[in-house]
Amino acid sequence: MSAQITEEEFLKLRHDSERRLQTFYDHWPASKDYLNKEEFVRQGFYCVGHGDRVRCTYCRGYLSDWEPNDDILLEHRKHFPKCPFILSPYKFPEFRDFSSRLESFSDWPAQFSQKKEDLAQAGMFYLGKGDQTKCFWCNGILADWEPGDTPILEHRKWFKHCQWLEVIKTEPFFVNAEKASKEKSKDHTCTKDARSKYLLVSFRHTAAQESSSPEQMARQIGFSPDIISKAAKKCGGPFDVETLVKAILDLDEIKTEEVKQTPTEKHLDMKCLKQSLQSFDPSCKICFDSDFNTVFLPCGHLMCCEDCAKTIKICPMCRSTITMAKKVFLQ
Template sequence: MSSTLQHDGLPVGAEKQDKKPDERGERRFHRQSALMYESVRRQTFINWPLTFLDPDKLAAVGFFYLRTEDHVQCAFCRGIVGFWDPSDDPLTEHKKHFPNCPFVAGVATGNVPKDGSDDQTGKAFKLLDDYYNYRVANTRPQSSTNYQTDSLCIPETNKVAFPALNTIQSRCQTFARWPKGIGVSIDALAEAGFFSTGLADWVQCFHCGGGLHSWRQEDDPWTEHSRFYPYCPFVRMQRGEDTVIHCWKENPAPSVPPRPIALTPEESDLLLHHPIAKRAIEMGLSPASMKGALKLRLEKLGMMCRTVTEAMELVFDYEEEQRRNNAEKNSSYDGIPIAETRDSTPTEHMTVEVQNPFFPMDSSAIPFSIEQNPEYLKLLSEVEQLRRDVLMEEKRLMCRQCHGQRVAVVFQPCSHLHLCAECARPVDTCPSCGTVVRGTLRPIIG
């Protein structure tokens, strides 16, 4: 890519031109993981300055707009690319600068593209996209949503989504990385209940947890808050219920047809055609367990898993819960413990009933002789060992100080990777070896 720049930081030939403002669709979000959806990434390209580079192509290869010059960031590897030339191809540049990105390397990710095909995978993508749009338009964010930057962690609460940010001053402090040129006052945003998530122009309400992005210069934060989240208690208390309802009726937010939160059996079957589900099943996981685990996650959070590892852990937890429930159901009969009613007559072979977590039958589990199926017990042992190994690897990636966030900072020159960005920020010496920290790196953990 050429380094020849103009005075405004843009490549030669990229002069800004007067053009009709981009049409804005759905601007709400509940979590930053929404950027796994190509449709969401496309919505971030508001006021895109380059006429020669199609935002659709950028969104299709994993990029979203940072609202700073022409800089875009990958939703999967977090790599940033900017200063584009007319001859640049988004996918080629992505691979050249970030060859280890799981998205461009062909690894199964939680990406949900605007596929448009009529096969089962295309139908699965459309289901996920439609379901996300319904959830973000018709439900309130979960109270367990965490603060999305690396500067603060908010405890869970059932009343206020982010209680530590209930003052204007605390919310203003979150706008340290607010992009220049957005044209919306930081003070006005904070007064309307919003704080910056640290990602582009994405903000959330401290009270209802509702998020908005893709701001324009003429936007009024109070009006936008009332329009997109008319049931937020903070807005109703500050602006008055009548004013909020008027804003909402005058310019209603995008809406989608209502539907049940619960997925139908046919919709649940489609989840197995997502690349993450396919890859996990190829590795030996049970299709039935995968379907059940993804269904529960989607109904709870409205989002797919980001990685195959996350999907595997989800399935292991689901199967463990299923085994626990089955054990509780089988532990007694009419209130009498089974052990007390067992027939004492000796049998030639003891038979037990075991659920196969990888190849479940359509009917109930079939009794079999342990002595005749040693390979089966060996398989169960290997599955349990695999589960323990995965959990151990996940724990190794957790911050050793807060134990709540993933490790994200490599100290230099000792190269220790033990802390998340929040815990590493105030550290001057490495807590593991005591070496003076002279710099930090952000590794790509995929």
């Protein structure tokens, strides 16, 4: 084995302790057999292939020139005190390998949209009950998975100090998940803008006095005085009604029933809303066979097909009670 290996080969060594152990059987000097190969592997090391030089797959640090009385853990801590393994060793060594975690999901319930591979990459193994999973490193439990939940991002959200997250933060699947999350956040902003346009056009269709103040116009749209007051303070100096409405929506405190119903759909500017929907996976988040085409009211979430909507009384996204489900046409 060469000191220079590809990133792909390095990641394989990180996720497979048997592969790391094999490097010691292949390259470790016989004169250094007084050191425990298994202990090197437990701490994430593999044998580089140049003398007694080893490298940690958790912190990427190199160590060599081992002496008979050297303690592997102490040397590791001395030279790389910020290594994730040194800061907080993993709790379940039997699940330290990706393959062992993946195997634990053999009975993972089919109704959950989270893929076994994504859960295993995120450090989780299946507890065999419901949708309960546990991190092999930090011992954190994640359950109650919902459509759209990304395992690695949920792991970071609830257990941000887990050292496994530090180990894998540069791996492609983690980087791609963060990128997708940021894109989704942009789409959410676009949808808010679309709702703002929806409300403003509705008002302009019904308002009797165009000379009203922004606060009066917002009240005519249907917003409560308390929310209008909060948004006005956020706006600061002089502002128009469009700025005020956007500030109200940014507060995330309004409910659908607080807004007056609009006269007809033809007054809604759908351009921004359609743009935000184009980047989403159009498949139903319940059956994954048909495209979503049914919106829940009053929450407004659009995520499943007409057939699946008939079986749901609580919105899977926000947990609010569904009073009505209506088929929509996005083309």
